[in-house]
Amino acid sequence: MNASTTPAPTRMKLTRERVRQIKPPTAGEMTVWDTEVVGLGVRCLPSGVKSYVVIYRAGYGRDGIARRMTLGKASTLRLEDVREVALGIRGRVLKGEDPVAERRAQRREAKRPALTLTEALDRYDVDQFRREVADRKNVQSTLRRHLLTCVGNVPLAELDRRAAVDAIEALESNNLPGAAKSLRGHASTFLKWCADRGWIQANPLQGYRAPRATRAQRIARPGRDLSDAEMAQVWEGCGADGINPAFGQIIRMLILTGQRRTETARMRWVDLDENRHWWRIPPDQTKNGIAHEVPLPPLAQNIIASAPQHEGCEFVFSTNGRSPISGWSKLEPKLRERAGLAEDWTLHDLRRTFRSGMTRLGIEPDVAEIMLNHRPDTLRSIYDRDPRLDARRDAAERWANHVRAVVDPDSVSNVVKIGGVR
Numbered sequence: 395m396n397a398s399t400t401p402a403p404t405r406m407k408l409t410r411e412r413v414r415q416i417k418p419p420t421a422g423e424m425t426v427w428d429t430e431v432v433g434l435g436v437r438c439l440p441s442g443v444k445s446y447v448v449i450y451r452a453g454y455g456r457d458g459i460a461r462r463m464t465l466g467k468a469s470t471l472r473l474e475d476v477r478e479v480a481l482g483i484r485g486r487v488l489k490g491e492d493p494v495a496e497r498r499a500q501r502r503e504a505k506r507p508a509l510t511l512t513e514a515l516d517r518y519d520v521d522q523f524r525r526e527v528a529d530r531k532n533v534q535s536t537l538r539r540h541l542l543t544c545v546g547n548v549p550l551a552e553l554d555r556r557a558a559v560d561a562i563e564a565l566e567s568n569n570l571p572g573a574a575k576s577l578r579g580h581a582s583t584f585l586k587w588c589a590d591r592g593w594i595q596a597n598p599l600q601g602y603r604a605p606r607a608t609r610a611q612r613i614a615r616p617g618r619d620l621s622d623a624e625m626a627q628v629w630e631g632c633g634a635d636g637i638n639p640a641f642g643q644i645i646r647m648l649i650l651t652g653q654r655r656t657e658t659a660r661m662r663w664v665d666l667d668e669n670r671h672w673w674r675i676p677p678d679q680t681k682n683g684i685a686h687e688v689p690l691p692p693l694a695q696n697i698i699a700s701a702p703q704h705e706g707c708e709f710v711f712s713t714n715g716r717s718p719i720s721g722w723s724k725l726e727p728k729l730r731e732r733a734g735l736a737e738d739w740t741l742h743d744l745r746r747t748f749r750s751g752m753t754r755l756g757i758e759p760d761v762a763e764i765m766l767n768h769r770p771d772t773l774r775s776i777y778d779r780d781p782r783l784d785a786r787r788d789a790a791e792r793w794a795n796h797v798r799a800v801v802d803p804d805s806v807s808n809v810v811k812i813g814g815v816r
Contacts, residue, residue: 405429408436413468418442434480436468444468446476448483452492461494499592508549509593511542518584528683533580540565540577550588555598558585578604617743619750622800624735625649628744629801631733640711641725643697647711648741650694650794652748652766654681655741659718661710663703670695675767686767689787691794751796757789765789 406412408428416426418438425447427435433449446465451458463483465476483493515537522530544561545553558581565574582599589597620628629649632642647658657675665674673688680686690698704715713719726741745766752762761782 408434408473410473413444413473416444418444428477431477431480431484433484434477437464446471446480448480450484450487452487452495459492461492463494463497508551510547511545511550511553512547514550514588514593515542515584518587521587528677528680531678532681533584536573536576536580537584540573541581550593551595553585553594553598555602558599559602575604578602617740617746618738619747620739620743624739625747625797626801627733627735628729629797631729631735634732637729637732638713638719638725640701640713640719641729643701644711644719645729645741645744646697647694648744649748650691650697650797651688651790652745652752653688654745655722657681659709659711659720662708663710664708666690666698666710670698680767682767682769684767684769687781687783687786688765689783689790691791693794693798694790748793751793752789755789755792755796757792758785761785761789 404425405427407430408426413436416436416438418424418440421440423440424438425435426438427433435447435449437445437447445467447462448465449460449462452461453459465471465479486493515534518537519530519534522533527533541558541561544564545557548557562574562578562581565571565577578599582597582602585594585599586597588594629646631637632645644655644658647653647661648655651658651673653675657679660679661673661675665676666672667674671690673690675686675688677683677685698710701710704712707715707717709718711719719725722741730739749762749766752765753759757765764782765786
């Protein structure tokens, strides 16, 4: 048998010259395997085209899926480079990866239209609605107002870490630490959700944390609780000339109940029980997404009774008869001026004053925290389901008696006194 009819060996130490001399088959295809790198070979077609290929099994042992990856034409690649690439592929396979499957996924992804940030947020909203996420509206509002507005409706794959961090730091630089903290948490959860669905390779905010507070920041705790004298000034200022009556009513409700201003502003008539002894805040209106029942002492009931019921308006407190109160940044300074309080006083200090008052009244800490709708630790929330309604009602009445004694001493002759009143 002469050289021209001798079949090419199926395995040899490949060299550039030997690859060039391999005779193509007359039909079908033929592969010559390299003895230096396991799984590397040259595939030859009848047309004379020769390509380097790598074979492996994705998985473990004989149960693994046989794969073949084409590296490129032999005429354009250096054999040294091909061997290096082949060794890298086999190394990835040993780690449990599947390069062929990854390449196919990348090609499929390249054919899909780019998903924009708005489209991703729309799908996230649908998913949260399906899973009955109570805080869904607040989450969407935060992401759209602070993330989407800042970075624009960019392709989701182009939303990198720097752009997301810039949106968060913009809130911090505008002295909105609470909004920045909220965006940091909601954005990271949203982007992880996108990564889990393969819309982005990874969550760009993975591992991003707020900087640890310095010692000076830990010492200078934000806010303060008001003294009884200051609380009386605020109460009196709510009825002063130039203060919108609905705004004044809300401020007094904040003093009596310790609730958040936004939740109080959105109080609806339908959220009150028949006798107006309890106010039930639905989960989609609370910060933590948990329904909250607020006991209403007689003093709070009187404030609600004095609020006009506007036709077609569902809200208890409204300045225009259509929607809940807004424009706090304009209303709050005017109240400070009328009440004659220092500039360092804020509406959130009323919540701190309420909680501090609970302590001075001797209210059990667990009850005081429930009054503020603070979530208990995970283990206790699983096993302790007692709503403590009687204890909460008693605490609300004791605090209301103290407030009445402070703001109108002549109207009360026998009320519970707080020890150590300042």
